[in-house]
Amino acid sequence: MSEPDLVLRSDDGGVCTLTLNRPDKRNAVNRDLFRAFRAHVKAIEADGADIGIIVIKGAGDHFCAGHDLQSDPHPDAxxxxxxxxxxxxRLTKLRQPVIAAVQGTCYTGGLEFALTADFIICGESARFADTHGKWGLVPGWGLSQRLPRRVGQAKALEMMLTCQPYSGREAEAMGLANYCVPDTELEARVAGLCASILANSWHSNAENKRLVYDTDGMTLTGGLNHELMRNAGFDKDAANRGAKFAARKKD
Structure with missing residues (x-):
């Protein structure tokens, strides 16, 4: 399989879907797959005006099993x-909201991949786990920072120190996943969320995302000042949106 084929891209109606494509390896990440993924992120950064949202998923029945431990280590690991x-x-910092659509295995590096997304939507077959400790490894893709921010310190430590798997429903209950649905409904649930987000101002979506991430860890006072002083202003389409709303009320 050539490098570009290891991550498939499809664009439809403002939605860019990136599919990790090593289904025979549960989409475990090797260097070639990662190079392909990096190329897609750079392309979206450079020419993403027609993209309003990004969906990351895995080919086949699994999201991602993490790093491919059978791959030869890089000389400069x-x-x-x-x-x-x-x-x-860079994926997290894209202007567009990012959704991870998860079914099956989402372990270790795969979990770190999912945590870079703004939303995690999973099927009931999803299994989430951090198994760095099982292999004598430590996180390098941000899990020690992103997981506690999403589920809280105590639950993050539980996941990291026990290495036990959690079901999709358990992930939803702890706040790791935004929603868990039957696998047969996963595609429709992701499509519905995309439609809800795309219907709003893409400018507002991008700026709301930026403000939330930029002020993470600030005091309330500091965050309020940042929101005021670093405000990007209204969408150029704001007046038109207001006029349409007013006309609808008159009807």
């Missing part, structure tokens, strides 16, 4: 790890 971490951070 820490340097390559840093490159991977920076690419996933």
């Amino acid at each position: 820490l340097g390559w790890l840093r490159q991977e971490m920076l690419v996933l951070e």
Whole structure:
């Protein structure tokens, strides 16, 4: 399989879907797959005006089993790890909201992949786990920072130190997943969320996302000042949206 084929891209109606495409390996990440993924992120950064939302999913029955531990290590392992971490951070910082659509395995590096998304929507077949400790490894893609922010410190430590798997329903209950639905409804649930987001101002979506992430960790006073002083202003379409609303009320 050639490098571009390891991550498939399809665009439809403002939705860009990136599919990790190593189904025979449960979409475990090797260097070639990651290079392909990095190329897609860079392309969206450079020319994403027609994209309003991004969906990340895995081919077949699984999202991602994490790093492919059978791959030969990079000669500069820490340097390559840093490159991977920076690419996933670029994914998080894209203007567009990002959804991870998860079914089946979502382990370790796969969980870190999902945590870079703004939303996690999963099927009931989903299994989430952090197994770094099982292999004598430590996170390098941001799990120690993103997981506690999503589920709280105590639950994050439970996941990291026990290495036990959690079902899709358990992930929803702890706030790791936004929604858990039967696998047969996953595609429709993701499509519905995309439609709800795309119907709103893409400018507002991007700026709301930026303000939330930029002020993470600030005091309330600092965050309020940031919102005021770093405000990007209204969408150029705001007046038209207001006029349409007023006309609808008259009807």
